[in-house]
Amino acid sequence: MRSNITRRNLLRGAGTAALGVTVAGWITSCSSVPAGNPATGATSNLLETAKAQGFIRVGIANEPPYTQVSPDGQVTGCEPDVLRAVCKRLGIDEVQGIITPYESMIPGLNANRWDVIAAGLFMKQSRCSQILYSEPVIVSTESFATPKGNPKSILTIADIIADPDLRIAVLPGGFEEGVLKAANVPANQQVKVNDGRSGLEALKANRADAFMLPTLSLKSLAESDNSFDITAPIEDAPRTGSGAAFRQGDTSFHEAYNKELAAFKATPEFGEILTKWGFDSTVVEGVTAEELCKTEG
Ligand code: 6CS
Numbered sequence: 001m002r003s004n005i006t007r008r009n010l011l012r013g014a015g016t017a018a019l020g021v022t023v024a025g026w027i028t029s030c031s032s033v034p035a036g037n038p039a040t041g042a043t044s045n046l047l048e049t050a051k052a053q054g055f056i057r058v059g060i061a062n063e064p065p066y067t068q069v070s071p072d073g074q075v076t077g078c079e080p081d082v083l084r085a086v087c088k089r090l091g092i093d094e095v096q097g098i099i100t101p102y103e104s105m106i107p108g109l110n111a112n113r114w115d116v117i118a119a120g121l122f123m124k125q126s127r128c129s130q131i132l133y134s135e136p137v138i139v140s141t142e143s144f145a146t147p148k149g150n151p152k153s154i155l156t157i158a159d160i161i162a163d164p165d166l167r168i169a170v171l172p173g174g175f176e177e178g179v180l181k182a183a184n185v186p187a188n189q190q191v192k193v194n195d196g197r198s199g200l201e202a203l204k205a206n207r208a209d210a211f212m213l214p215t216l217s218l219k220s221l222a223e224s225d226n227s228f229d230i231t232a233p234i235e236d237a238p239r240t241g242s243g244a245a246f247r248q249g250d251t252s253f254h255e256a257y258n259k260e261l262a263a264f265k266a267t268p269e270f271g272e273i274l275t276k277w278g279f280d281s282t283v284v285e286g287v288t289a290e291e292l293c294k295t296e297g
């Protein structure tokens with residue numbers, strides 16, 4: 001499926017700290033959607049504004065298969081493809097992708113740098129208390145990447161806790177970091193890496209003994225790098241999933257989106273998108289955001 005996001009629609013947000021470093025050639029007008037404010041009760045009309053301007057801005061990561069940006073700037077991946085399909089049903093023709101680290105996604109959303117997150121930002125208590133998640137689109141698992149043969153036999157979080165000499169690479173502010181923190185894995189056993197490729201580099205350079213990332217993300221990395229093994233899904237990592245995420249003041253958009261998402265899930269296209277990106281669309285059936293928002297961390 002070719003996205004209708006053209007090269008000009010991809011911006012690179014370097015995170016709220018750097019405030020909007022954008023990549024020349026992909027700059028396009030940013031929407032000026034007034035954010036709602038749950039504290040004052042002010043609500044925005046994101047839906048009408050986005051329909052009127054013809055686009056909505058989405059925070060993404062570029063971590064296939066959840067989000068993928070091709071060399072010519074095409075923004076796809078499981079979550080943006082579902083977002084695009086549901087937004088079209090809402091009368092919003094285009095989504096503009098803004099690449100940003102996971103740790104910046106919620107601050108950037110609440111700073112009105114983008115209007116929605118569709119990046120596989122997994123649901124958990126600390127996130128669900130800050131933003132409004134749609135009902136889940138995917139439920140997925142976590143694995144470890146290890147050197148070939150998994151020489152340190154790292155299969156579970158418990159294995160890491162049992163050996164203080166083990167070092168685990170994780171993304172800063174990522175779901176995996178939260179899992180290690182909830183399991184009381186000491187900070188000195190955690191090696192912070194910026195993305196999938198730098199996690200694999202940490203393994204190769206022997207700066208980490210394993211790298212924790214979603215199973216399907218590691219499988220995507222393995223398509224172009226055969227230097228590592230991938231464990232089975234980590235048994236003592238919590239199950240969770242993701243969907244689109246909105247500002248708490250955008251309640252009317254959130255409601256309209258969920259209604260259209262439920263209708264879209266009943267169409268063959270939903271399953272086609274998930275299958276294309278390697279997800280099993282049946283796994284999310286019957287799973288709710290309320291349930292996944294109980295995930296610790
Ligand atoms: O929710 C997160 O923070 C994690 N989600 C994905 C798709 N990859 C890594 C990230 O830490």
